[in-house]
Amino acid sequence: MVAEMFPILLLLVVVMAMVAGMFVMTHMLGPRRPGDIKLSPYESGMEPVGEPRTRFSIRFYIIAMLFVLFDIEVVFFYPWAVVYKKLLSQGAFILIEMLVFIGLLFVGYMYAWKRGALEWE
Amino acid sequence: MVGTAYYLYVAAILFGIGVLGVLIRRNAIVIFMSIELMLNAVNLTFVALSRQLQSIDGQIFVFFVMTVAAAEVAVGLAIIISIFRLRGTVHVDEIHLLRG
Amino acid sequence: MVTVLFAIFAIIAIASAVLVVAHKNPVYSAIFLIITFFCVAGFFFLLGAQFLGIVQIIVYAGAIMVLFLFVIMLLNLRREVRLPIGRPFQVVFGIAFVAVLVVQILFVIYQGFVSRPLPEGPTVPASLGSVEALGQALFTRYLFPFEVASVLLLAGIIGAIILGRKKLPKEF
Numbered sequence: 226m227v228a229e230m231f232p233i234l235l236l237l238v239v240v241m242a243m244v245a246g247m248f249v250m251t252h253m254l255g256p257r258r259p260g261d262i263k264l265s266p267y268e269s270g271m272e273p274v275g276e277p278r279t280r281f282s283i284r285f286y287i288i289a290m291l292f293v294l295f296d297i298e299v300v301f302f303y304p305w306a307v308v309y310k311k312l313l314s315q316g317a318f319i320l321i322e323m324l325v326f327i328g329l330l331f332v333g334y335m336y337a338w339k340r341g342a343l344e345w346e
Numbered sequence: 347m348v349g350t351a352y353y354l355y356v357a358a359i360l361f362g363i364g365v366l367g368v369l370i371r372r373n374a375i376v377i378f379m380s381i382e383l384m385l386n387a388v389n390l391t392f393v394a395l396s397r398q399l400q401s402i403d404g405q406i407f408v409f410f411v412m413t414v415a416a417a418e419v420a421v422g423l424a425i426i427i428s429i430f431r432l433r434g435t436v437h438v439d440e441i442h443l444l445r446g
Numbered sequence: 447m448v449t450v451l452f453a454i455f456a457i458i459a460i461a462s463a464v465l466v467v468a469h470k471n472p473v474y475s476a477i478f479l480i481i482t483f484f485c486v487a488g489f490f491f492l493l494g495a496q497f498l499g500i501v502q503i504i505v506y507a508g509a510i511m512v513l514f515l516f517v518i519m520l521l522n523l524r525r526e527v528r529l530p531i532g533r534p535f536q537v538v539f540g541i542a543f544v545a546v547l548v549v550q551i552l553f554v555i556y557q558g559f560v561s562r563p564l565p566e567g568p569t570v571p572a573s574l575g576s577v578e579a580l581g582q583a584l585f586t587r588y589l590f591p592f593e594v595a596s597v598l599l600l601a602g603i604i605g606a607i608i609l610g611r612k613k614l615p616k617e618f
Contacts, residue, residue: 416602
C-alpha cells in the first residue's frame with residue numbers, strides 16, 4: 226500500500242521542501258531597503274480607500290453552493306464509469322439507474338435555471 | 347501496520363473536540379465547522395472498521411455521509427445567511443426569539 | 447514507515463482541530479479545518495481507502511471549505527471576532543463534559559480492541575478500497591441509497607436557492 230504510494234509521497238515531500246526553501250531563501254538572500262514609497266500598496270497608483278474586507282454579493286454564494294452540490298454528483302460518476310462495462314454485460318440496469326439519478330438532478334438544474342439562480346444580474 | 351484501535355482513538359479525540367466546539371463557541375459558522383469535524387471523525391471510524399472487518403460497507407457509508415454533509419452545508423449556510431440578513435448577527439446567544 | 451506517517455498525521459490533525467475550536471478568528475478556524483481534512487484524507491490513504499481519500503480532498507477540502515470561506519467573507523464578521531467563546535461556566539462545563547465523554551469512548555475502545563485482541567490480525571487485500579470494489583457495491587447492493595442521494599441533492603439545490611434569494615419573486 227505505502228510502497229505503491231511512495232512516488233506520490235516523495236513528490237509531496239519535494240514540493241513542500243521546495244516551497245519552504247523558496248520562502249527561506251528569499252528571506253535570507255534578498256536585500257531589504259524599505260522606503261516610504263516602496264511600502265505603499267501601489268507605488269504609482271491610487272491610494273487605497275476604505276477597508277479591504279467588505280461584503281460582496283450573494284450571487285457568488287449561490288454559484289459556489291450549486292458547485293458543491295453538482296460536485297458531489299460528479300463524484301458519483303467515477304465509480305459508475307469504472308464498473309459500467311462489467312455490469313453492462315449483466316443487463317442495461319446500471320444504465321437505467323444512472324439515468325434516474327441524472328434525471329432527478331436535472332430537475333434541480335432546470336429549477337435553478339428557471340429561478341434565475343444562474344443569471345448574473 | 348497501525349492497529350485499528352489507534353485510528354479509533356484519534357477519531358474519538360477529534361469527535362470530542364468537535365463536541366467541545368459546539369458547546370463553547372457562540373459563532374454559528376464555527377459551530378457548523380465543529381459539526382463537520384465530528385462528521386469527519388465518524389468517517390474515520392467507519393473506514394478503520396471497514397479495514398478491520400474486511401468489508402467495503404463502511405466505505406459506502408462514508409460516501410453517503412459525505413453526500414449528506416455537502417447538502418447539509420449548502421442548506422445550513424443558506425439558513426445562516428438568511429438569519430444574518432434578518433437579525434444582523436450570527437451570534438447564537440442573540441438569536442433567541444422564536445419569532446423572527 | 448506507516449507508523450511514522452500515522453503519528454505525524456495524528457499530531458497535526460488533533461492540533462489543528464484544537465485550533466479550529468480555540469482560534470478567535472473564524473477565517474483562521476476555516477484554514478485549520480482544511481488542514482484537519484487533509485490529515486483525515488491521509489488516514490484514509492493509510493487505511494487503504496484511496497478513492498475516499500481523493501473524494502475527501504475534492505469535496506471537503508475543496509468545495510465545502512470554499513463555501514465556508516465565502517460565507518465568512520459574505521457576512522463580514524468583524525464584530526463577531528470580538529466575542530468568540532461563551533461564558534466561563536459554559537467553557538468549564540463544556541470541557542468537563544467532553545473530557546468525560548472522550549474518556550468513556552477511549553475506555554470502550556480499549557476494552558474492545560486492546561485488552562481482548564481479535565483472533566487474527568487483519569490482512570488487507572489490495573482490492574478493498576479501490577474504485578472498482580466501491581462501485582461494485584454501490585451500484586448493486588446500495589442501489590436504493592444511491593437513488594435517494596439524488597433526491598437529497600435535489601432538495602439541497604432547491605432549499606439553498608430559496609433560502610439564498612434576496613426576496614421571493616411574486617410569480618413563483
